[in-house]
Amino acid sequence: MEFESIPGVGEKTAKSLSKLDGAERALAAGDVATLARAPGLTEGRAAAIARGAIRRRHDDDGGFLATDRAREVYRDVLALLRDRTVTTYAAKRLETFFPTASASRIEEVREFAETAVERDPDADVLAALDGVEPLESASGIRVRERCLATADAERYAAAKDAFPELSVEVVEDARGLSELARSYATVVALDEAFAGVDVEGDVRVRPDAAEHPDEIVPERVLAFFAQNRARIHAAADVHEVASLDAPCDLDSLRDALSRLDDDGTIVGDDELDRLVNAVDDADAAASTAESVANDHLRDAIRERDVTIEGTDFLSLVEQGARVDSLLSRELEDQYADAVATARDHLVESLSLRPEEADIATRVFTDDPSFPVGYDEEMLARLRTELKTGRDRRAVRLKRELAADLSDLRDPVNEMVTDALELDVELAVSRFARDFDCAFPAFVADGSDAESADDDGDGFRIDGGRSPLLDVPFDAVDPVDYGVSGVTLLSGVNSGGKTSTLDLVALVVVLAHMGLPVPAERVELERFSELHYYAKSQGTLDAGAFESTLRDFRELVDGETNRLVLVDELESITEPGASAKIIAGILEALDDQATTAVFVSHLADEIREAATFGVAVDGIEAVGLADGELVVNRSPVKDHLARSTPELIVEKLAGEDASGFYDRLLEKF
Known part of the structure; x- marks a missing residue:
C-alpha cells in the first residue's frame, strides 16, 4: 500500500507505518492499537490515520458534515459514545466512526453495530476492562554479559543495527574469541569460519543470528511481556469474564508469565x-x-x-x-x-x-x-x-521462556486487541440501551419502503427522543416527525422547534455513521450532505449578512439529495426582507432533490412571498397551565402553529366579558 495516498499521511508518517508489522491490516480494520505501535504515533494520531484510510477505501471526501453546527452535533454524538467507554483506546477508536454518504461504509459499520448491541455490558466485564491498555514495545534494553563477535566489517555494521542491545566486537581469530569468552558469559560468533573452533567458555557460532533475534536476545521478548504483564492479565480476565474465545491457552500464558519478574528476569528457578x-x-x-x-x-x-x-x-x-x-x-x-x-x-x-x-x-x-x-x-x-x-543459567532459562513466549506474542496481541475492541462494542451497546435505540431503515427514492414521508423520501422519525436535552432522558417527550421536500416549521417560543431540529440532525448523523438511533422507528434517504445552520445571535451587520447570503448561494448550487436544517434565519436582518430572502432560498432548494426544514416565525409571510406551495408544519401549544405552555412536541403536518401571544389573548378573553380581548383575538 502507498501509505502517502492516505489523507493526512506524509513522508515521515509513511516511513513509520512501513516499519510496522501488519500496518495494512490495521488500516483496513481501523485497529488504532496496532497503528499506535508505529514509531512516533500516538493513539490520537493513529485514529486520524485510520479514519483517513477508511475514507479513502470508501471513496468518501469527508464533506458530509457541511456546517459548523452539523459538526457540533457529531461531536456531541461522539461524546455520548465516549462517555460509555472504559478504556482510552475505545474512546479514540470511536473517532474512526463518522457520518458519511458512502453506502458501503454505512453498511460496514452497521454490521459491526448489529453485533455490538447484542453484547451484554455486564458490570464484571466493565470492571475487568479497566486494566486493559494497548501493548507497548519494550525499549532501553541493554545486555552486558553477552556479546557478538565477527571478523567482517560489513557484518559488524549490520549486527550493530540489528542488535543494539548487545556489544559487537571485532576479532581476528580463535585467540580473540578466547579473550572475549573470559570477559563475557556468552559470546555469539557470527562468522561461519569460527565453526569447530575449540575455545574455552560459552562460545556459540550463529551465522543465522539475524534470522533468530529472539534466540540471540531473549531479553526482547521477556521485556515486552514483563512491561505489559498487567495489561495481558487484564485482557485474559476480560476473555474469561465475558466468555470470549481466547486465541491461546490462558493457563499456559499465566504460567509463563509467572516465571517472569517485572524487570524481565527469571523467577521460580x-x-x-x-x-x-x-x-x-x-x-x-x-x-x-x-x-x-x-x-x-x-x-x-x-x-x-x-x-x-x-x-x-x-x-x-x-x-x-x-x-x-x-x-x-x-x-x-x-x-x-x-x-x-x-x-x-x-x-x-x-x-x-x-x-x-x-x-x-x-x-x-x-x-x-x-x-x-x-x-x-x-x-x-x-x-x-x-x-x-549464574549468567549461563539465566541465559538458558531466558531462551527457554522466550521461546515459549515468542509463540504467544501474536495471540497475546490479538487477545488484547479483542478486549479493547470489546470495549468499543460495549460502548455502542450501552448507548443503544441507555437511549432506547433502533436501527434506521434507509430508503432509495422511496422504493425500498412504504415511505419515509408521504412523498417517499426525506426522513420519518417515530418516537424519537434526544439525549442532548438538559433533562433526564426518561423525562424527554417522544417526537414523531417526517419531512419530504422543503418545509417550514412553525411554533410557539420554547415549544421545541430547535430541539426538533437537533433531534433530526442527531438521528441523521447516527444513521449515516451506521449506528442505531434514539427512536422507535426511523426511515430516511441516504443524504449526500447535512447542512445545519444554527440560530443567529441578533441581526447581522452588512458584511456578515453578505457572507451568510454567499453561504446559501453555494448551498443551492451544491449536491442534490442533501438535508438542510435552518433555525430562524430571519434573525439575520429585518423581518420583511428576511421573509423574501428565505422564500427565494426555498424556491432554489425546491428545484433540487433536497430535503429542508426551516424553523421560522414568519411562515405566513414566507409562504406568501414564495412562488410555490411551501409546506408548513407546526408545533402546537394546546394551552396554558399555571403560566406555562402545554405543548404537543410532535409537529403537526400542514398546520401553522399559533403564537404564544395569541394563546395568552385567548386565555384572557375566556376570563373577561368586556369584549376587549375578543376584539384583539380577531386580529390574529
Whole structure:
C-alpha cells in the first residue's frame, strides 16, 4: 500500500507505518492499537490515520458534515459514545466512526453495530476492562554479559543495527574469541569460519543470528511481556469474564508469565536463585567464615596447655610475634579444625555444589596463621565462577521462556486487541440501551419502503427522543416527525422547534455513521450532505449578512439529495426582507432533490412571498397551565402553529366579558 495516498499521511508518517508489522491490516480494520505501535504515533494520531484510510477505501471526501453546527452535533454524538467507554483506546477508536454518504461504509459499520448491541455490558466485564491498555514495545534494553563477535566489517555494521542491545566486537581469530569468552558469559560468533573452533567458555557460532533475534536476545521478548504483564492479565480476565474465545491457552500464558519478574528476569528457578544468592553473599559469607575460624582457634588456644601460658601466647600474638611455627608445632590439629570449620561454613552458607566447593576450599589455605584470613584472589575466582554459572543459567532459562513466549506474542496481541475492541462494542451497546435505540431503515427514492414521508423520501422519525436535552432522558417527550421536500416549521417560543431540529440532525448523523438511533422507528434517504445552520445571535451587520447570503448561494448550487436544517434565519436582518430572502432560498432548494426544514416565525409571510406551495408544519401549544405552555412536541403536518401571544389573548378573553380581548383575538 502507498501509505502517502492516505489523507493526512506524509513522508515521515509513511516511513513509520512501513516499519510496522501488519500496518495494512490495521488500516483496513481501523485497529488504532496496532497503528499506535508505529514509531512516533500516538493513539490520537493513529485514529486520524485510520479514519483517513477508511475514507479513502470508501471513496468518501469527508464533506458530509457541511456546517459548523452539523459538526457540533457529531461531536456531541461522539461524546455520548465516549462517555460509555472504559478504556482510552475505545474512546479514540470511536473517532474512526463518522457520518458519511458512502453506502458501503454505512453498511460496514452497521454490521459491526448489529453485533455490538447484542453484547451484554455486564458490570464484571466493565470492571475487568479497566486494566486493559494497548501493548507497548519494550525499549532501553541493554545486555552486558553477552556479546557478538565477527571478523567482517560489513557484518559488524549490520549486527550493530540489528542488535543494539548487545556489544559487537571485532576479532581476528580463535585467540580473540578466547579473550572475549573470559570477559563475557556468552559470546555469539557470527562468522561461519569460527565453526569447530575449540575455545574455552560459552562460545556459540550463529551465522543465522539475524534470522533468530529472539534466540540471540531473549531479553526482547521477556521485556515486552514483563512491561505489559498487567495489561495481558487484564485482557485474559476480560476473555474469561465475558466468555470470549481466547486465541491461546490462558493457563499456559499465566504460567509463563509467572516465571517472569517485572524487570524481565527469571523467577521460580531454585538453581538460579541459589547462584544469585551465592554471588550476592560471597563476600559476607567469607568474612563470617573467617570469624568462625578465628573464634574456633581462640577457644582452642585458651584451652591448650603449651610451653607458654595461653594468655601469654595471645599477648605475643597481639604484639605481632610470628606464631606460624608455634601453630604448626603445638596447634596443628586445632588450626586444621578451624580452617575446616571456615570452609564448611562457606560451602554451607552459599549452598555450593561439589565442583564449586573445590574452589571454596582454597579460599582458606592450609598454611598456619593467626588471625586466620581468606585468600582474596581465590574468593574473586569463586565469585567469578558463580557469576558465570549464574549468567549461563539465566541465559538458558531466558531462551527457554522466550521461546515459549515468542509463540504467544501474536495471540497475546490479538487477545488484547479483542478486549479493547470489546470495549468499543460495549460502548455502542450501552448507548443503544441507555437511549432506547433502533436501527434506521434507509430508503432509495422511496422504493425500498412504504415511505419515509408521504412523498417517499426525506426522513420519518417515530418516537424519537434526544439525549442532548438538559433533562433526564426518561423525562424527554417522544417526537414523531417526517419531512419530504422543503418545509417550514412553525411554533410557539420554547415549544421545541430547535430541539426538533437537533433531534433530526442527531438521528441523521447516527444513521449515516451506521449506528442505531434514539427512536422507535426511523426511515430516511441516504443524504449526500447535512447542512445545519444554527440560530443567529441578533441581526447581522452588512458584511456578515453578505457572507451568510454567499453561504446559501453555494448551498443551492451544491449536491442534490442533501438535508438542510435552518433555525430562524430571519434573525439575520429585518423581518420583511428576511421573509423574501428565505422564500427565494426555498424556491432554489425546491428545484433540487433536497430535503429542508426551516424553523421560522414568519411562515405566513414566507409562504406568501414564495412562488410555490411551501409546506408548513407546526408545533402546537394546546394551552396554558399555571403560566406555562402545554405543548404537543410532535409537529403537526400542514398546520401553522399559533403564537404564544395569541394563546395568552385567548386565555384572557375566556376570563373577561368586556369584549376587549375578543376584539384583539380577531386580529390574529
